[in-house]
Amino acid sequence: MITLKDVTFGYAEKNIFENLSVTFDSSWKLALVGRNGRGKTTLMKLLLGELPFSGKIQSDKLFAYFPQQVTDKSLLTKFVLDELYRFEDWQIQRELNLLGLSEATLWRPFETLSGGEQTKVLLAGLFLDTDHFALIDEPTTHLDQASREHIAKYLQGKKTGYMVTSHDRQFLNLVSDHQLAIERNTITLLAATYATYEAEKALRDRFEWSQNDKLKSEIGRLKQTAQDKAAWSDHREQDKSGKPGQKGSGAVFDKGFIGARAARKMKQSKVLSHRMDKEILEKEKLLKNIEKADLLAMAYQPTHRKVLLDEAHLTVSFDDSPLFLPVDLIQHAGQVTAITGENGVGKSQLLKQLIEVTQDKGLTISYVRQLYADNKGNLADFADRHHLDYTSFLNNLRKLGMARHVFNQKIEEMSLGQQKKVELAKSLSQSAELFIWDEPLNYLDVFNQQQIEAVINQVKPALLIVEHDATFIKQIADQVITLLPNKNENSK
Secondary structure (H helix, E strand, O other), X not given: OEEEEEEEEEOOOOEEEEEEEEEEOOOOEXXXXXXXXXXXXXXXXXXXOOOOOEEEEEEOOEEEEEOOOOOOOOOEHHHHHHHHOOOOHHHHHHHHHHOOOOHHHHHOEHHHOOHHHXXXXXXXXHOOOOOEEEEEEOOOOOOOHHHHHHHHHHHHOOOOOEEEEOOOHHHHHHHOOEEEEXXXXXXXXXXXXXXXXXXXXXXXXXXHHHHHHHHHHHHHHHHHHHHHHHHHHHHHHHHHXXXXXXXXXXXXXXXXXXXXXXXXXXXXXHHHHHHHHHHHHHHHHHHOOOOOOOOOOOOEOOOOOOEEEEEEEEOOEEOOEEOEOOEEEEEEOOOEEEEEOOOOOOHHHHHHHHHHHHHHHOOOEEEEOOOOOOOOOOHHHHHHHOOOOHHHHHHHHHXXXXXXXXXXXXXXXXXXXXXXXXXXXXXXXXXXXXXXXXXXXXXXXXXXXXXHHHHHHHHOOOEEEEOOOHHHHHHHOOEEEEOOEOOOOOOO
């Protein structure tokens, strides 16, 4: 068993966890879910003993973290694993086989492995020691759908428990049997799949919103009643004393009676006000768990052109050899086209090639890049350089869940998730006939993904998108073009 009791941890500005108490079994396949910034990675670091905290953490197992830090990527993969773990050769061979990797992978420099191969190798190392409880942080980032399914199957076959975070809903459904959700005001532990948790959370939110509507009506009534009582008592107090400077305005009836009555009404008014404040406080506590996801704004510029792109026999070559079999692309206005395919097949290169085509055609585009390390400086200067409406840009960042205090940070000092939000908010704020997005969901939580789904389905822009999340593609794509690798050795 793993038990956290009264765990409190925070930074200078605020507490991330306050008196957190939860117990879960080390045999569970536990999904750790919640919005960006809620403390998922922080909780893992607390379990690892990497951060100071108050309270107690007790466990019947040690903890091991993924992704492991590889200090020298030029080493052979076998030696990289030797530095991280102790194991018999047959053990690592068994794990690699389960992940679809050959033994030859061990004798290649780690840096020459693809992103998917590196992920699989490090996951294999994680499960070499069954005495550890694995903490798996975002194993699906940058992986194609086939690799995600392979890793999901690998984790499904494990008899030992683990904790996993991911923003891929389909992946979480496949690899978890319990959900530990870090919500706005509580920690929710549920013995169910992620889909079941999501459905139950939606039901709770709907109930709480209905309670909120009732509360608003009651608050309005109470406010009006309190105001009416206060106005009456003030009026009677004036009747008792008369109007200053106006001769003959003094009251001619029993001032003592009026004063006492006014005092009673004032007291009643204060009681009502206190009652109202109490009800507001109670309802606010109830509503704090609602995850509010405001609709994003997208500066789509409709065009008179019905067909934006009509390209035949598209491919990308490396060393005069096509990376994928030729494809045809017809992109209509108001159409979402998803481009899929395995890692390394040339999806990003195809998008860059299509950007050159759009320039020749005079199309205005907005591009979300997979790599954006050149985004630097403060947000105001960044918006000015990219000719963005600053208010619209900040509004989208706020709607994406970026805290206001982060607005004062330089972009290069932000987290990876925050930097992705800057890149995405930039694109949303750019007026364009065609949006071209390369893996826009990386580092974004499920709620952000739902926001992006919602704005695409509402605005219906012309959009070319590369994304590996099958659930997301199903929700937004009008057509899917799958790139198939060119395996003809004689293609040169």
